[in-house]
Amino acid sequence: xxxxxxxxxxEDHFLxxxxxxxxxxxxxxxxxxxxxxxxxxxxxxxxxxINEEDHTRIxxxxxxxxxxxxxxxxxxxxxxxxxxxxxxxxxxxxxxxxCPTNLGTGIRASVHIRIPLASxxxxxxxxxxxxxxxxxxxxxxxxESAGGVYDISNKQRLGISEVACIQQMYDGVKGLIEWxxxxxxx
Numbered sequence: 001x002x003x004x005x006x007x008x009x010x011e012d013h014f015l016x017x018x019x020x021x022x023x024x025x026x027x028x029x030x031x032x033x034x035x036x037x038x039x040x041x042x043x044x045x046x047x048x049x050i051n052e053e054d055h056t057r058i059x060x061x062x063x064x065x066x067x068x069x070x071x072x073x074x075x076x077x078x079x080x081x082x083x084x085x086x087x088x089x090x091x092x093x094x095x096x097x098x099c100p101t102n103l104g105t106g107i108r109a110s111v112h113i114r115i116p117l118a119s120x121x122x123x124x125x126x127x128x129x130x131x132x133x134x135x136x137x138x139x140x141x142x143x144e145s146a147g148g149v150y151d152i153s154n155k156q157r158l159g160i161s162e163v164a165c166i167q168q169m170y171d172g173v174k175g176l177i178e179w180x181x182x183x184x185x186x
Contacts, residue, residue: 004164013138016045022142023053028098045070046077048146054097054106056085080167094158104158109169112138115176116148117183127179132156132173152176 009015015038023029040047051056058081060074088096094104102108118124119135128135136151137143154168 009038012044013107014040014047016049020140020142027052042082046073048077048081048126052097054102056081056087065111067111067166067170071109102157104156105160105162105165107162108153108159109166110136110151110153111169111173111178112149112151113173114147114149115180118146118176118179119150121183127175128152128172129155131172131175132168133176 045061
């Protein structure tokens, strides 16, 4: 992949990048960039990352708030891939992954949302913890917010269904929107 194409994909949040100190300490970056890749559709609403942190990361995303459409696309893609690939599954742990936080359903449903007021509240992280959602910066785990925009995702993946993962994220985001609006009125 030409460097300019890779740089643009990274800037647009479509491609992973080298440099995460946690991946480095685990030895995941040792053969960078060989044996890694990305496949995506023309509209970049469906992507598959190969050998980033997980062996295969399947991503469905789009602008706007149509979560059902995003989830439907993901389900169709997983079913299509499952007809050709064998994903490792354990009856007790769920789907197996190189990242222990992705055991279970493996689904991390997330929304990028601008919440500059709610995120500045001293109890912001505690509020998120109580609702089983995780705030991250827009560049993924261990990154900072930019302009009050956060990546909000479900925290649980193990012991709940895929639909429950999506619902957890949805309820958390809905609550954050309500909280942000209440703070705007002050």
